[in-house]
Each structure stands twice: as structure tokens, then as C-alpha cells.
Amino acid sequence: MNEIIGKLLEHRSIRSYTAQPVSEEQIRAIVGSAQAASTSSFVQAYTIIGIKDKARRTRLSELAGNQKHVEDCPLLLIFCLDLHRSELCAAMEGIGPDRTRDSLESTEQYTVGVVDAALAAQNAAVAAESMGLGICYIGGLRNKPREVAELLKTPERVVPLFGMTVGYPAKPSAAKPRLPLEAVYSEETYWTEESEIRGRLEKYNEVIAEYYRERTGGARAERWTEQMGNRLAKPNRLDWKDYLASRKLPLN
Amino acid sequence: MNEIIGKLLEHRSIRSYTAQPVSEEQIRAIVGSAQAASTSSFVQAYTIIGIKDKARRTRLSELAGNQKHVEDCPLLLIFCLDLHRSELCAAMEGIGPDRTRDSLESTEQYTVGVVDAALAAQNAAVAAESMGLGICYIGGLRNKPREVAELLKTPERVVPLFGMTVGYPAKPSAAKPRLPLEAVYSEETYWTEESEIRGRLEKYNEVIAEYYRERTGGARAERWTEQMGNRLAKPNRLDWKDYLASRKLPLN
Structure with a gap:
């Protein structure tokens, strides 16, 4: 096992951070690493929004179901599916909305964007951890997508998918054993x-x-199957589809 | 910049491989690293299918639009969204299909599974590259999803999302410059x-x-906006949604 694999296997989510900020240089290394990940057909269909402002993080923390570490981390990265930029590319080439709508509104294109954003995010996580920072993914932003989008001023066809808290770990945490x-x-x-x-x-x-x-x-x-079964029996975020449709992503 | 970030920034897709196989130990390191990635609410909603059999890779290469490297690589990994296992967990706990259907068939759950699979895949890519292997993502498996599923014997609620060719690089390749x-x-x-x-x-x-x-x-x-505009004007895989619905993933 080499050092890189060793680091990957050491990963654990960090939910408690010191006050030490993430430097500009670190942010550039994290985002640059995210961008170096593969991207389907070179579309680079994501945008990352970095939140340092405490008041904005406090609000996002509430929207994500009162996750205190969203408020307390020095940097919150939000990974957005971005098909607005794709549409803008077409417009810059004189290709009008009638010719791009079928693609932009398809389930395929949504899938491509979600995959692209997640590949970028995981590279960001690996880069952050390589510098001694800790991270935690935040899916809870999908609880209140309209409020989150309003706060982040995301246009139509841009959707905040998940966040990632970044900062220096204040407390160690244990890795959860994975499936065999x-x-x-x-x-x-x-x-x-x-x-x-x-x-x-x-x-x-x-x-x-x-x-x-x-x-x-x-x-x-608790057993794992018990956790999973109980989770499925309590449907969550069933309005995500309606929200996507309201942002001109009807997933046709 | 540390060594890990250096490796991430060095990434380029490899489409030409030597005949040297990927060892069992390497496969275990790659899959183990994939599993170490974060997973939404601990669901681990993906399965990886490894294809070493040449005849099967030849067929998959045709299905992916004649991508020769799918045939020629020593190992093809296929990352599947897997909600079948989630459903089985519920069944093992005596929670019947009526109580889990709303969750399993939701756009939210599809999104969670796609993100989980992509986070795992990117860790797999980083692990493979750390050992001197090269990789290339294969989205083309979504061109012929029914035929791919038949070949891989995936049950309902399991969907092959994308592949990844793995092997020792035969030819160097250049990294494409990313967006600023x-x-x-x-x-x-x-x-x-x-x-x-x-x-x-x-x-x-x-x-x-x-x-x-x-x-x-x-x-x-070619300009980038030109590539993107032309790509959007030729809609691709518009039947992906129907395929998902046919596998009991209607994305409600």
C-alpha cells in the first residue's frame, strides 16, 4: 500500500473544526484538484461556490437541518450542477434555446452533471485531506432547495447538489467500517x-x-440493515423532482 | 503543493494499455479505496462489477460505441447505482415493498446513488493512478443500457451508470486544459x-x-463553446429516463 492509498483509507468525516482559516492558496489547490478530475465529454458541468461569510453559513446551517458544523467550519464549498454555462456556450455560438432544450432538460444531462460534480468534489476532498484539513459532505442542502438557491443567487439550470465543510479538525473521529x-x-x-x-x-x-x-x-x-430499512421507510425530499422542474430541469 | 495534489493535477485519461494485468492485490486496493469515500447517510448505494473476460469486454466495447480501449484494457470496472441492496435490507427487517417504494422510486434516491457511485469511482481512479495505472471513464455504456444490463445480469433497481478502464498506460497522453x-x-x-x-x-x-x-x-x-454548443444541439441518450423507469426507477 502506498501513501496515497493510505490517506484514502484513513478518510473520516470531520464535524468539528478549529477556528484556523483555510488559506487562499489552499482553496486554489482544492478547486484546481477538483477541476483535474475527469469530466464527461469535457462538459465541466458544475460550479463550486465557496462560503466564508459566517452569517451566510449560519443561515445555510439552519436550512440543512441545523447542522452546527456548517456554521462553525471556516469554509463551506457548495457543489452545483451547472447547465446554465452549457446553455450560455450554445448561445455564444448562435445556437438558440429550441435546439438545446431537449438535451438540457433530459435525465441523461442531469446524470452527467451530477457525476461531474461528484467526481470534482471527491478530488477536492482528497486534496483537502492531503493538507491536513478535514471535510464532511452535506446532503442536507437539498432539504430546502428553494431557500438555498435564493441565498446563493443560482440561476435556472444551476442546482446546489451538496455542500462540503472544510477546516482543521478539532476532534479526532473514527472511520465507520464499510461493507465487506x-x-x-x-x-x-x-x-x-x-x-x-x-x-x-x-x-x-x-x-x-x-x-x-x-x-x-x-x-x-443498531444493525446496518435496520438503519437502512428504517431510513427507506421514511421517505425524504420527495419534492426534489418538483424543485428541479421549477428550475427548468424537468428530467425528461 | 504536496505529492498527492501533484498526482491529482497530473491526471489524464488513458485510452491505450499494455497487456500487463491488474493484480488481485491492486483490485482490492482500488475497491477498498472506493469504499473509503464518503457515502450519503451511510447507504453505500453502489456496486462495482469488474470485467476481466475478454469476450465480455469486446461486447461491452461494441455497446459503448466501439470504444477500442474497453476491449483492450486488462480490467473494466462498472459502477452501478444499487438500490436493490437497500431494498433487500428493508426486506431483511420485515419492512415490505409498500413502505419503501416512495423512497426507492424518488429522484432524491437516484441522486444519492449517482453521487455515491461517483465519489467511490473517483477514489478508485486516484488509487489506480497512485499505483502507476491509467484510467478512462466510459459514459458510453448508457448508449445501450438494456443490452449492458442483460450482459451483467443486474436486477431491477440496479443500473450500470458508467465504466472505468484500468491498466498500465501504453502511450503517454496530454492533460486537457480546464476552464479557468x-x-x-x-x-x-x-x-x-x-x-x-x-x-x-x-x-x-x-x-x-x-x-x-x-x-x-x-x-x-475548435473553440470550447463551439464543442459544447454543437454537443447540446445533438441530444443524446434521451431514452435514459424510460430505461430507468423500466428498471423500477421512475424518478418520482
């Missing part, structure tokens, strides 16, 4: 016997229950 | 003046035209 490799990696085809998957999930349930037990002095011993 | 940082990174809000974005795109157009001119001895000097 054999439960996420299969060769040649998907698993043909469901019992194979089930068996691995049952084994993993014990690992996760033990992980919680250790960390809570026995107060909590 | 100021065209993808904004502070506090999205840019309020469209002319700011336009000016940066015009400057970038010159960079890209020069890049193509140099590499083609003057035969090609």
Missing part, C-alpha cells in the same frame, strides 16, 4: 444468488452493531 | 453579471483552440 468488499464488488456479472448478498449483510450487521456498541458503551447496537 | 478557476469557482454567491462568465469563456476558447491547433498541426482549432 465482497458485498460491493462482483466479477463478470452481478451476484446470481441473493443468498450470497444476504449472508454478507448479516455478517456486516454484526460488525456495525459492535461498532455502535463500543462507541456508546452498549447503549446503541 | 474563476469560471468554475465563485465566492458567496453565483456570479451576478453574465458578462463576467462570458469573458472568461472567451479567454478559455483561445486556450482550447490553441491546444487543438498544436496537437493537430493546425488542422483543428
